[in-house]
Amino acid sequence: MKTDCLTILRAATLSFTLAGAVAVFTGSAALAAGGEGPHIERQDWSYNGFFGKYNKAQLQRGFGIYKEVCSSCHGLKLLxxxxxxxxxxxxxxxxxxxxxxxxxxxxxxxxxxxxxxxxxxxxxxRFQSPFSNDQMARSANNGALPPDLSVIAKARTYHRHVPWYTEPYYWLYDMATAYEEKGSDYLYALLTGYKDAPSDMTMGDGMHYNEVFPGHQIAMAAPLSSEMVDYEDGTKPTLEQHAKDITAFLAWASEPHLNARKDLGKRVMIYLAILALLLYLAKLSVWARVKH
Ligand code: HEC
Structure with missing residues (x-):
């Protein structure tokens, strides 16, 4: 009975690990497959995955963009x-x-x-907001309210339009790759997602077409274009680079202690690995003289 339970447990652990490994190796192909609705591409962020960290130079560039472009409409009042x-x-x-x-x-x-x-x-x-109240903000923006951006990278996400039976597969894939950047990927896609409206779509007054904004009509005009902000560190100021840098800055604003959290996580994993090894050696020595 005991052996049966152990065998089942081992088989279950093995299949879970295998499923995770298969998910990682074949994941990118399946993710690219998409489905209904706008497809949001996973970007390569310096703070991706188990060991990723913010890049200081990128955060400084991102702050420059916030200050010169976004701060005229959006606050960052939690910073x-x-x-x-x-x-x-x-x-x-x-x-x-x-x-x-x-x-x-x-x-x-x-x-x-x-x-x-x-x-x-x-x-x-605290960072000072550009408008002293929501009414003022709305009246300056054609009735729309520019949200405070302090935690926007955590407040936004996207829904993958995939068949329901593939959902567990994506959960596994996200877990195995420590995917926490849905908000960043959405923000990047939003800032680079302005296009001409399709001819069969009637746009509201003062609205702009955006591929990934829900409903595709957004009251914010495309805030970025290439060479909008000067970079002192020699980075090429393309639209994509601007969008990446401001997104990284907003990700930091919404989770300022990510670097410390990942450092601690790394140390805990090393500690647990050493502890596991010691326990295993202790077990070997305790059972060495017992016949089993
Ligand atoms: C001229 C004013 C203005 C500027 C400048 C501006 N925004 Fe906006 N933004 C708005 C308004 C208005 C909305 C609300 C849009 C809506 O609800 O349709 C908005 C909405 C947003 C949203 C929320 C989108 C969502 O999913 O709900 C984000 C994120 C955002 N802006 C980021 C930025 C960033 C980053 C910059 C700087 C690069 C920026 N904005 C510059 C006016 C502005």
């Missing part, structure tokens, strides 16, 4: 200027971050006659 200095992020120097903070105007209570006071930003201040 503070001091976060720009923290390890695992864009890692600007304290002086650079302070200079960025000082460009913002922050309201600072009231003076003696009851009038609102203002001062330049400090490192401890």
């Amino acid at each position: 503070s200027y001091r976060n720009l200095v923290q390890k695992g992020g864009p890692e600007f120097s304290k002086e650079e971050a302070l200079a960025i903070a000082k460009e913002a105007t922050v309201s600072d209570g009231f003076d003696d006659s009851g009038d609102p006071k203002e001062r330049p930003g400090k490192l401890s201040d």
Whole structure:
């Protein structure tokens, strides 16, 4: 009975591992197969997979794009200027971050006659949003509300339009490749997904055609084009590069501690591997003199 249970358990573990391995090796072909609805391509991010980390230079370029392009409509109110200095992020120097903070105007209570006071930003201040309330934001944007981008990379995802019976296969594939970048892949596809509307589609007033936005009509005009923002580090400023860099920056904003999390994960796995080896050796020595 005991042996039966063990055999079943072993067979189950083996088939699960095999299924995972097969999923990894044949996954890309099946993912490319697509189905109904817009196809969102998986991109190669520096923070992909079990060991991926943010690239500091890319986050700095991404911040430049946020500042020069997106910040005129979108806030990042969950970030503070001091976060720009923290390890695992864009890692600007304290002086650079302070200079960025000082460009913002922050309201600072009231003076003696009851009038609102203002001062330049400090490192401890949150990022200042471009509009003081949603009504103002809507009236400047044809009635549409530009969402705050602090956690947008986590808040967005996409649905794979595949037959229901292949879903478990995709779960396995995602697990085996530690796929957590659905939000980033959607953002990249959104920013590069502006096209001319098909001739049989009637567009609403002030709306723009986008391949991947649900319903294909978005109130935001294409915010990026090639050579829009100067890169000081010599990277070629194509539309795709801009979209990748701002997406990476937004991914960091929504998960600033990813580098530390993956570092800890690596150490835990090494610790567990050594522990497993020691336990196995201990087991061998304990059972060495027992006949079985
Ligand atoms: C001129 C104003 C403006 C600028 C500049 C702008 N946006 Fe937007 N954005 C909007 C508006 C308005 C919406 C809401 C669109 C809607 O709901 O149809 C929006 C929506 C979005 C969304 C949400 C899409 C979704 O799936 O719901 C994202 C992400 C986004 N913008 C990213 C960016 C990025 C990144 C930049 C900078 C490269 C940027 N935007 C620049 C106005 C702007």
